[in-house]
Structures are given as structure tokens and as C-alpha cells.
Amino acid sequence: MAETFPELDELDFAIIRFLETDGRMPYTTIASELNVAESxxxxxxxxxxxxxxxxxVAIPDPVKVGLGTVAxxxxxxxxxxxxTAVEILQEKEMVRFxxxxxxxxxxxxxxxxxxxERLFDFVTHTLRKIPGVVGSQTSLILKVFKQRV
Incomplete structure (x- = not known):
């Protein structure tokens, strides 16, 4: 049976937008901005x-935590x-998505x-050895202008 989710209204989406900018934003601040009760x-x-x-969740900036190679x-x-490939890749810490x-x-x-060098090792020694992988194309991310989860 398919998983069911609650229907979201405009207030839900507005709250989510505030939390996207700051996941630690106090409920009182959000409530004040939206003119609703904190409760x-x-x-x-x-x-x-x-x-x-x-x-x-906390989303660290990869560059600032020493993970400057993003691809x-x-x-x-x-x-x-x-x-099988998805299950193997899910176990790899460097795989974010x-x-x-x-x-x-x-x-x-x-x-x-x-x-x-670590990216090269991952592609040549890990990715290519996963059952079913017959090819890949890697693109380095040179600069991130916007990131949302």
C-alpha cells in the first residue's frame, strides 16, 4: 500500500520556507512573522x-569541512x-545524493x-567495480551558487 502524507496548506509551506533558511529558527519568530500562535x-x-x-538536519559546507572536491x-x-548499485552506493560516506x-x-x-586524487580512486577503484556499472561521466562542481535540500 502506498504511504500517505498529510495534506499541506499555505501555512505549512510558509513554515517550511522559514526553516529552509534557518532550521533552528525559534517557533516564536516564525509565529510572529506569520501572525499565528507559537503553539x-x-x-x-x-x-x-x-x-x-x-x-x-545540519548541512555542512563541504569546502569548509575539508571536502573541497564536489562532483x-x-x-x-x-x-x-x-x-544492487544503489544499495552499494548508499553505504559510501562520500556519496551525498x-x-x-x-x-x-x-x-x-x-x-x-x-x-x-580521492575522487579518481573512487571512480576507478570503487564505482567501476560495482556490479552492472558499465560507464560513468564525472563533472566537477567548480562553484556552488545555490544549494537547497
């Missing part, structure tokens, strides 16, 4: 978190090995590393 904001956020619509890698998978795609590649993954 309303608290209950809405609790409902969004409990229903797994919202997750509040997107398109991966071609042969046969029925897609799920995995998405199934249409077009040239079957997967797009985002990685952060401490050096280009």
Missing part, C-alpha cells in the same frame, strides 16, 4: 516531522543491477571528497 507553529512542525514530510557523476547500469534518472544515465550521484 500553532509548534504543532505544525511536530506533525510535519512525525509524518516524515520534514526533517531538520556529479552520471552512471550507466547494465541489466537488472540498478538496485543518489537519483534514478531518464536520459543518458541510469543514476546521477553527488559526491564530496577531500581531493581530486
Amino acid at each position: 500553532t507553529v509548534r504543532k505544525r512542525i511536530t506533525r510535519l516531522i512525525d509524518s516524515k514530510v520534514l526533517e531538520i 556529479l557523476i552520471g552512471v550507466k547500469i547494465e541489466g537488472d543491477d540498478l538496485q 543518489i537519483g534514478v534518472t531518464t536520459g543518458t544515465f541510469d543514476l546521477m550521484i553527488g559526491v564530496t571528497m577531500d581531493s581530486n
Whole structure:
């Protein structure tokens, strides 16, 4: 059976937008900006978190924590090995994002590393050894202008 999520209204989306700018923003500040009671904001956020619509996490800046090599890698998978590849990649700490795609590649993954050499090792010694991986294309991210989760 498909997972169900609560219906979101404009207030839910407004609260989420505030938390996107600062996940630690006090409920009283959000309530004041939206002209609602603090208890309303608290209950809405609790409902969004409990229903797994919202997750509040710390997102470090990769460059500032010594992971200045950021790349997107398109991966071609042969046969029925897609799920196996995803499961293996999910276990790799340097892999920050995995998405199934249409077009040239079957997967797009985002990685952060401490050096280009480490990226080279990942692509040549880890990625290429995953069952079903028949090709990849790596693009280094030179500068990030906007990042949202």
C-alpha cells in the first residue's frame, strides 16, 4: 500500500520556507512573522516531522569541512543491477545524493571528497567495480551558487 502524507496548506509551506533558511529558527519568530500562535507553529512542525514530510538536519559546507572536491557523476547500469548499485552506493560516506534518472544515465550521484586524487580512486577503484556499472561521466562542481535540500 502506498504511504500517505498529510495534506499541506499555505501555512505549512510558509513554515517550511522559514526553516529552509534557518532550521533552528525559534517557533516564536516564525509565529510572529506569520501572525499565528507559537503553539500553532509548534504543532505544525511536530506533525510535519512525525509524518516524515520534514526533517531538520545540519548541512555542512563541504569546502569548509575539508571536502573541497564536489562532483556529479552520471552512471550507466547494465541489466537488472540498478538496485544492487544503489544499495552499494548508499553505504559510501562520500556519496551525498543518489537519483534514478531518464536520459543518458541510469543514476546521477553527488559526491564530496577531500581531493581530486580521492575522487579518481573512487571512480576507478570503487564505482567501476560495482556490479552492472558499465560507464560513468564525472563533472566537477567548480562553484556552488545555490544549494537547497
